[in-house]
Amino acid sequence: MKKIGFFLGCNIPFNRPDVEYSARYLLNELGYEIVELEGATCCPAFGTMPSLDLVGWAAASAWNLSIAEEKGVDIITGCGSCYGSLNEARYHMEKHPEIKEQVNKILAKVGKEYKGTTKVWNFINFLYEEVGLDNLKSKIKYNLNGLKCAVQTGCHNLWPSRAYPTNEENTFYPTRLREICEAMGGVAPHYSTITDCCGMGALRSTASEKSLALFKKKLDVIKEEVDPDVNVMGCSSCLLQFDAGQALLVEQKKLDYKIPAIHIVQLAAIAMGADVEKATAMASIPLNGVITKIKGGN
């Protein structure tokens, strides 16, 4: 059985454990043994150590990477920030041996070492490249039955491509998440603001109203051009904005429609027969219509 280290991060285990449940279900269904990365921490988030110092950032990331190295596994994460921070720290250490050296001096004091042997995946690239679309298709129990999906890959899953082991052919015209949805029986058209930022993260913390206005601008284009049954996320931070953030806009009477949001691991897990209650337990915008469409199609 193939093994994979599941890097949880913060938002998935603490705010959206339904995504964690779904990711675990999905990886098991795909035939992977999940290796727990005991003692793993925050990636670290960009507003923390990366905003203090490059060596401190690299050391905090290398702590996490070394846990996977000790267990001899690659890492997978459902959070774009984790994917970005871990891969960027790794990139800086590989590009600048002196940083790697300083990091290892720090890690040595707690009996650890960073070697650089572990690859960091996100679920989009993992499903697309490692699992493969045909294989994914063969594991589906409930076809998506023409479910219309508007996809949101997420910034950190795309850029900076210099730091990533694999990526879209054109990062400003991403297709992988669309192809994954379509392989499972969905319809996932391109739309003009597909790479626009959702506004979650530092912008939401620093300028909340502007962040939500930026998000609404994107959502309005999605509604007009795609009018989807569901928004499908490649990143857990985007999920927070598309779900709870959208519910907040409705509550504030700044939005007069609702489009449910789901992380790709939730959608794929449900298509493979996961417990729907558990897989969608934390959704602010109900996913009933989406589930009915999927389950009604079989």
Place this chain on the structure above:
Amino acid sequence: MEEGGVNVIDLTQADESFIKELVELGAEELRECIQCGKCASTCPMALAGLEFFIKRIIHAANLGLRDVLLEDSSVWGCQSCNRCVEICPMDVKPYEVIQAVRRAAMKVESCPANTYEGLRNLYRFGHAVYPKGYEERRKKVGLPEKPPTAISFDELRKKYQEVLKQTILEEIAPFPLD
């Protein structure tokens, strides 16, 4: 700074040493910027309407406007999305300029309060985001109350804290690292 960004550039405020400081803090290609504006064309800060977005931040950085940059909170609204790094024709790596400004600001404690909250959580719990009530949420989906991260392993968390203590956090943190 006046509302609306840097409306009048006062070159008497220019501080060459600040440019050098930013270069040392990671903005190595800062001086290559030609102010073409490609970064601004993709920057979420610009699209969201923050007055002081990436192109203007780099402009101010290249003029050495230390006070302007350290007093404005815009750099903390940056999403770290790296679109600017991807698109910059001069390979300035604009996001690294943002990080350098943040690093300079941290040294003089000129950052939003929630930055310290994130750092404090990171140090104490191993998680920058550590919301209350998560145990109930996890139980609802049939997962153990605590995830198998540093929050579940006291010894490992202490080791992680030892790692952080050897970084610049030890000098900067306005809270005790104990």
